[in-house]
Amino acid sequence: MPVLGLDIGSRTVDAVWLEDGQIVHAVVLDSGFDPQAIAASLVSQRPHDAMVATGYGRHHARDAFGAQVVTEIKAYALGARSLFPDAAAVLDIGGQDTKSIALDHFGRVADFEMNDKCAAGTGKFLEVMSRALGFTLKEMAEAAAGASDGISISSMCTVFAESEVCGLVHKGADRSRIARGLHSSIASRTLASLSRVGAEGPLVFAGGVARNRAMVDLIREGFSGEVVVPAEAQLVGALGAALSAARSPDE
Amino acid sequence: MGDPNETYGEMWQDLGMNLRAHCALLDAIPKMYQSAYLSQENRPDGMSYFDFVVSEIHGLRIKELMDHKAAGGKVVGTFCLYVPEEIIRALGAIDVGLCAGAEWGYNEVEKILPRNTCALIKSFVGFKLDRVCPYVESADLVIGETTCDGKKKAYEIFGEMAPVYIMELPQMKRPEDFTLWRSEIDRLVARLEDLTGKKLTLENLKAATRDVNAKREALQRLNGARKASPVPISGKDALLASQVAFYDDVSRFTEMVNKIADELEARIAAGEGVAPANAPRVLVTGSPMAIPNWKLHDVIEKAGAVVVAEEMCTGSRYFDTLTDETPETLEGMLDAIAHKYLGINCACFTPNEGRMDDVVRMAEEYGAQGVIHYALQFCTPYQMEARGVEKASREAGLPVLRIDTDYSMEDIGQLQTRVEAFVEMLAD
Numbered sequence: 049m050p051v052l053g054l055d056i057g058s059r060t061v062d063a064v065w066l067e068d069g070q071i072v073h074a075v076v077l078d079s080g081f082d083p084q085a086i087a088a089s090l091v092s093q094r095p096h097d098a099m100v101a102t103g104y105g106r107h108h109a110r111d112a113f114g115a116q117v118v119t120e121i122k123a124y125a126l127g128a129r130s131l132f133p134d135a136a137a138v139l140d141i142g143g144q145d146t147k148s149i150a151l152d153h154f155g156r157v158a159d160f161e162m163n164d165k166c167a168a169g170t171g172k173f174l175e176v177m178s179r180a181l182g183f184t185l186k187e188m189a190e191a192a193a194g195a196s197d198g199i200s201i202s203s204m205c206t207v208f209a210e211s212e213v214c215g216l217v218h219k220g221a222d223r224s225r226i227a228r229g230l231h232s233s234i235a236s237r238t239l240a241s242l243s244r245v246g247a248e249g250p251l252v253f254a255g256g257v258a259r260n261r262a263m264v265d266l267i268r269e270g271f272s273g274e275v276v277v278p279a280e281a282q283l284v285g286a287l288g289a290a291l292s293a294a295r296s297p298d299e
Numbered sequence: 300m301g302d303p304n305e306t307y308g309e310m311w312q313d314l315g316m317n318l319r320a321h322c323a324l325l326d327a328i329p330k331m332y333q334s335a336y337l338s339q340e341n342r343p344d345g346m347s348y349f350d351f352v353v354s355e356i357h358g359l360r361i362k363e364l365m366d367h368k369a370a371g372g373k374v375v376g377t378f379c380l381y382v383p384e385e386i387i388r389a390l391g392a393i394d395v396g397l398c399a400g401a402e403w404g405y406n407e408v409e410k411i412l413p414r415n416t417c418a419l420i421k422s423f424v425g426f427k428l429d430r431v432c433p434y435v436e437s438a439d440l441v442i443g444e445t446t447c448d449g450k451k452k453a454y455e456i457f458g459e460m461a462p463v464y465i466m467e468l469p470q471m472k473r474p475e476d477f478t479l480w481r482s483e484i485d486r487l488v489a490r491l492e493d494l495t496g497k498k499l500t501l502e503n504l505k506a507a508t509r510d511v512n513a514k515r516e517a518l519q520r521l522n523g524a525r526k527a528s529p530v531p532i533s534g535k536d537a538l539l540a541s542q543v544a545f546y547d548d549v550s551r552f553t554e555m556v557n558k559i560a561d562e563l564e565a566r567i568a569a570g571e572g573v574a575p576a577n578a579p580r581v582l583v584t585g586s587p588m589a590i591p592n593w594k595l596h597d598v599i600e601k602a603g604a605v606v607v608a609e610e611m612c613t614g615s616r617y618f619d620t621l622t623d624e625t626p627e628t629l630e631g632m633l634d635a636i637a638h639k640y641l642g643i644n645c646a647c648f649t650p651n652e653g654r655m656d657d658v659v660r661m662a663e664e665y666g667a668q669g670v671i672h673y674a675l676q677f678c679t680p681y682q683m684e685a686r687g688v689e690k691a692s693r694e695a696g697l698p699v700l701r702i703d704t705d706y707s708m709e710d711i712g713q714l715q716t717r718v719e720a721f722v723e724m725l726a727d
Contacts, residue, residue: 104712104716107715117719118723119716119719119720119723120716120720121716121720121723122720122723145713145716156724156727157720157723157724157727158724159698160717160720160724162713162716162717
């Protein structure tokens with residue numbers, strides 16, 4: 049029987065069923081207003097031997113379905129390393145936080161850093177900015193990738209940056225260049241964080257924001273080593289949780 | 300326990316306290332205590348004393364202070380362990396650490412203090428503004444000190460609401476600084492003699508020093524037991540003992556802590572612990588944790604690690620060194636007191652290499668596998684010194700996690716993730 053890995057995040061709930069080291073089924077659902085109910089529906093969807101939960105809803109999963117828990121830091125390290133066995137670092141930009149993780153030779157976490165309690169530079173930040181610009185997320189990423197240069201945005205606070213963006217739009221500034229500027233400032237903060245933890249390539253860029261082409265290009269440009277993006281960037285945490293479930297035989 | 304307002308309402312009213320707000324505060328503490336303390340398994344039996352102390356934190360102890368005052372004694376409030384309690388005690392006064400460990404009255408506080416002031420300062424000003432700390436209300440004198448800029452300036456404002464006396468603590472440790480500090484001790488003696496109407500003598504100072512040293516020795520014993528594996532007492536419980544040391548009756552506290560130490564030593568002999576022997580061991584260092592600030596210890600220990608030592612004011616800095624009791628003159632005793640206190644390694648000093656040495660030495664002595672640096676947000680001395688602690692720890696092969704936080708619970712999810720990830724890292 050497979051083992052189940054659940055990543056209960058602020059924007060999506062991801063599940064991976066793993067059997068003999070192979071993903072046999074995977075699901076990504078919007079967290080909505082009741083991520084625990086969504087997690088519960090996933091838990092009962094298919095049978096599993098063992099279950100490990102990660103993400104900000106992990107403790108609820110432990111209390112509600114007796115799941116073991118690991119942090120997103122460890123889950124991303126495990127998941128990234130199984131997809132790219134020579135990975136030396138992981139970057140995860142998710143819905144409400146950003147994690148820079150340096151790995152040692154054995155794939156264990158050597159050092160890590162998370163953003164503080166605010167949403168600066170996360171997926172949520174990009175979502176709010178895309179609305180302010182009248183773009184969908186995908187359109188904003190394409191626009192940013194296509195712009196030759198960016199208009200610099202001085203604030204990284206989601207609320208203040210939104211006002212700044214609105215101000216620029218009203219002044220008639222080019223939306224693509226604003227989008228480029230927003231992406232550049234997130235990228236430079238993220239690169240600084242990677243450098244503080246001593247991250248080296250190959251770097252696995254995962255989490256929802258890894259699907260944003262402009263962000264991937266900017267991280268690639270600025271990072272000293274190789275940057276790889278897994279096809280299922282959003283599933284890396286759930287995969288790591290499933291790998292952890294396969295490792296630790298429990299009830 | 301019955302309704303505390305029925306038992307102590309009149310006393311609190313006499314102290315001029317705001318009973319309504321105080322009720323809300325008293326309601327909050329048991330819930331926090333239940334979740335952080337009473338939910339722990341296999342606690343030492345002796346901790347029931349501290350459960351009682353916390354349940355009577357604004358009751359029985361205040362009653363004792365009021366009885367002391369009724370008999371002509373004085374109560375002196377302090378905010379910092381640099382204020383020599385031996386001298387206060389020698390003059391027959393009781394010294395109590397004042398409330399500064401919970402978010403309280405911030406709406407009022409932020410009218411008079413900048414929002415970006417550390418939680419500890421906001422807290423003590425908030426408790427005073429809202430009149431919910433019976434310790435400060437019963438204090439005949441509050442002794443402040445020039446440790447950090449925030450406190451220094453806050454005392455000026457605090458002085459408008461309570462009688463405040465300030466000691467100038469130097470910020471370096473050269474011979475000239477000792478001379479200044481020694482003269483500050485003389486000034487303090489004069490002020491306290493004036494307050495109490497008593498004279499400081501070699502005899503009363505020696506007796507008080509002996510009592511205070513005995514209290515510190517009891518804490519040394521209790522904390523020494525934490526070097527064992529498995530560890531016989533949780534970090535939270537040991538932290539509580541250090542916190543209560545600032546306001547409990549000295550002799551009773553010493554006796555109770557020694558009883559717990561007996562129990563811990565028996566546990567060690569029996570190989571009994573509160574956490575599995577393989578639980579990751581963590582040393583916490585940084586800003587003080589005033590009662591009821593148990594936030595970080597609670598997160599760490601709920602993540603499956605155990606805190607084995609605190610290099611902080613509510614920890615080793617308080618009890619690690621004793622005052623020399625041997626001088627045979629009053630001047631000699633006061634010199635010894637000045638030396639003892641100036642030897643403490645607070646981040647308000649520059650340079651402060653002694654603290655880096657303390658962290659690395661303690662990590663080794665207590666078998667800590669990792670260091671968590673704790674700084675209150677806007678506590679510039681500790682936030683800045685975190686870099687030095689991190690560097691020294693890493694050079695000694697110790698992983699470090701830096702936490703900057705406050706008393707609020709809004710960052711608890713982030714904190715849990717970071718601490719749990721650090722604990723996973725230590726366990727792997």
